[in-house]
Amino acid sequence: MLGIKIPKYKSISLKKDFIEYKSPDKVYIPLVNGYDTDVTILVKKGEYVYKGDMIGKTKGLFRVPIISSVSGVVSDFQEMSYAFGDTVKCVVIENDKNDNYKEDKEIKKNISDYTKEEFIEILKDSGIVGMGGSSFPTYVKYECDKKIKTLIINAVECEPYITADHTIVKNKCQEILETIDAILEINNIDEAIIAIKNTNTELKKYLDDFIGTYLNIKVCLVPDLYPMGWERNLVKYIKKKQYENIPIECNIIVNNVSTIYAMYEALKYKKPLTERIVTITGDLLKDPINVCVPIGTPVKEIIDVVGGYKDSNKILLVAGGPMMGKTVSxxxxxxxxxxxxxxxxxxxxxxxxxxxxxxxxxxxxPSKLSPVLIKDNVGNKERLKELLPNRCISCGLCSYICPSKILVREYVNKAKENIKN
Amino acid sequence: MEIIRKTGPYIKDDNNTTKIMFNLLISLFPIILFTFYKNGIIPFYEGKTNVIEMFYPLIFIITGALTSFVTETIYFKLFLKIDNNQLLSTVKRSYAIFPGLFLSLVLPINTPITILILGSFIATLVGKLLFGGFGNNIFNPALIGALFITSAYSIIIANNGGYLNKLELDTISGATPLANTSLVEGIGTYQELVSPYGTLKDFFIGFIPGSVGETSAFLCLVAFIYLTYTKVIKWRIPTVYISTVFLMTYIIGAYNDLGIWYPLFQILSGGLFFGAVFMATDPVTSPTTPIGQVIYGMFLGILTVIFRYMTSYPEGVLTSILTMNMFVFIIDRICSKARFNFSKSKYLFIACWSLIIIVSMFIATSFNKDSTETDPNFNIISKDVSNNKISYVVTQKGYVGNIKASVTVDDGKIIDFKVIEQNESFYSKIESDDYINTLIKGQDNLESIDTLSGVTVTSSALKRLLINTIKDYKNGSKENIINEDTNNSRNNFEIIKMEDNNDEKIYYASNLGFRGKIILKITVLDKTITKIEIDSSNEDYMEQMIDSGFFDNLVNNQNNIDSVDAVSGATVSSNAVKELLKKFIKEYEEYKNE
Incomplete structure (x- = not known):
């Protein structure tokens, strides 16, 4: 089972074209990558940083640079809320609104004119990570020795409400196709497949307009199900293959389409990952819209810029989609x-x-678990070993579907903890 | 404005448990109305019941549901000490009416209301509350109640009229179709199994005797579609369950030369549809894993078939479900693991399929094809054979006692048919319609002759009588002539003892006669019978037989026993003696060859 049909709520944030908000007074660059908060800080309070400067680096298995998204003076370190729900330490930079880079950026005419080593080096230095939510460093996927046969571009965006990927494909279609073509050439990959939902006729139209000259790039329409955008589901549906841990086992790489655009900026202008499109939406917003903002922009400021909340006593502020996201302050x-x-x-x-x-x-x-049985046996370690709660991807469908409104996913999360100890 | 924190997901499916239960109730409404129509309104209009009795089906169902509700309310109040202001919402969240509601639908219509109340109380208390209330019970509560009632009060219910409503009591002999089926040991002809109740269409629509709510397969099917569409029930269970029963009974029927009507008859009887759609899918007591639900349905089918054919308990559906309830835990455990492993689940299915085939073949081959062709309600009292002409005196069970008739068959044609004795209620209708002649005229295709409305049982009995007689004739009169009170004695021949008297050997052999055992003393000298004497017998006309030289004739014609004519007036006894002698000679011949 690939998933189920759930309501989409996507059109509300697509009524208006996306806007750019590039000049917040302060940015708060979170010193974190994914769950990895163990970061070496490379700047001091009072120090001037250029846009694109490395201000920290994670110490974990994968070294991911933390990059300043504006130019200005480091004024403070402060705890702020982060996409995964917790607070993390952030570097506060007073934005001088000049967008100064340390060195002048040259424009590469032909972005496929790199060797594989150079390509990986650029991804590494630009701090490009999976922008679909995982924050997995992208260079790692390309660095392996196995032959890559297929590159799947994930533009499914199966979570309700979110239209960030939709917006980037719609507005940067040519750039994205150019980047995909370059990646294929640099890495000697046979084909690329862009996965979009079969209900997304608008994107299909945009892609069809531009794809003609790229013979190795195809568009694949996937069913309108949640969680269709899960890597495992995409590989299963498109290539009819199943893997144990990561897609490269079947000679496949899956990249989010926003990540592909970040790679374009890096390959074309040597610009590191400093900004992204965020969908600001929900029934309590006056004007739901997509906004392109620098990393570290406070969300409160963005909401004010796009028109603010509707009148309401209580509000749920959710980072991420409604299924997998978490409420934040x-x-x-x-x-x-x-x-x-x-x-x-x-x-x-x-x-x-x-x-x-x-x-x-x-x-x-979608992981073929039996959540109700995991819930029954949440304290029974022996039984949990059979039920494999660790395969849970926290998609939230079990809690979504439960007619008794039981928060089933939380039991599975608890089981994951119990089985660890 | 306050920012609140909450655990996700932040959108929820709009289905909820109360909606599910409400939809379940909605799907039951047509079934309740149908039973009101069939068991209340029709008997009332036929003048069989009064107005109050007309509403009995509705009163019955409401009483069942109400008893459950009251039981639960009292339990919550007294034992769980729930405040008055929360009491109603607690009972509501426990969906209290369902055990009693379902119980009232699976009981026979003639269950006294006091027994229903007791059963509904037991169902709620023992089946549900003592297990920990809604969501915690292992067994289907309604079935616990039904089991209690059928094991304790089945005789009272049967004496009260059992499954038949007031109208059916007058028109249908026997009981439910499956109880009737068990009389013929599971296999019978369309006329035996289906015709007494109408056609298969009546089975499908539900105009057959059965429990209060479970006769209409059609309405159950409608409910199934509705409940599947509204995502209330685990649709795999009824689908697999009914298909399994169909497949198995198809195999059994096909092996015994029965048509497609036979599996259809089997799935449309015994409340299978109701049980499969409503009772087997009770969410609390059925597997949660999809593979588990398929396996569960298969086993329910296998068990139901086993119960129907191999036990004396014809209504196997409820028993199967209760039995399988016990295994839900283990099925879920196995199937939750099998989900991760395709090949494991494959073996699971192969095992189930093999079981289905093995059980069906075992049952299919267990029927002796010859014996399936004999009608237990038909007996041959005597037959007079002369060349190709046989004059029979036979009995066939009618509506009231046996119908006795004489039938003469010559060259395969019925040339004479007279009813000698009958006590049928409306026999004048048979006479006024000249049904006897209709049968004689249509003797080449008796099965196709319609029964007479109003005297269905009697007319169909007369028809069966002729069909069975002709069958006996065509079987070369191989059939033994059986006394009315010794139905099962077919092979009672035995050689009791042997005396050696020099060269002479004296055998004492016995066989069943008209009135119990006949023992003959047979003297054999040099491999030839020299003398036949009666050692003991209770037969009526023995003197006459001896006087007529019957035994001497037998000795003289010992190489062709069949050519000896029976003594007139003592046909049955003579034939029994002939039969004995033939068997003896056969046995002796075998002995000689050794």
């Missing part, structure tokens, strides 16, 4: 993996009813 800042900010009215409190064992959570689970 108002001092959320934009990070590379933050595709969407939702302002939703509070869900009505459903009466909690005993589990009636309808089995719907089992039926919908």
């Amino acid at each position: 108002e001092n959320l800042v934009v990070s590379a993996n933050l595709a969407c900010v939702l302002a939703l009215s509070e869900l009505k409190n459903d009466e909690l009813i005993n589990c009636l064992r309808c089995g719907k959570c089992v039926e919908v689970c």
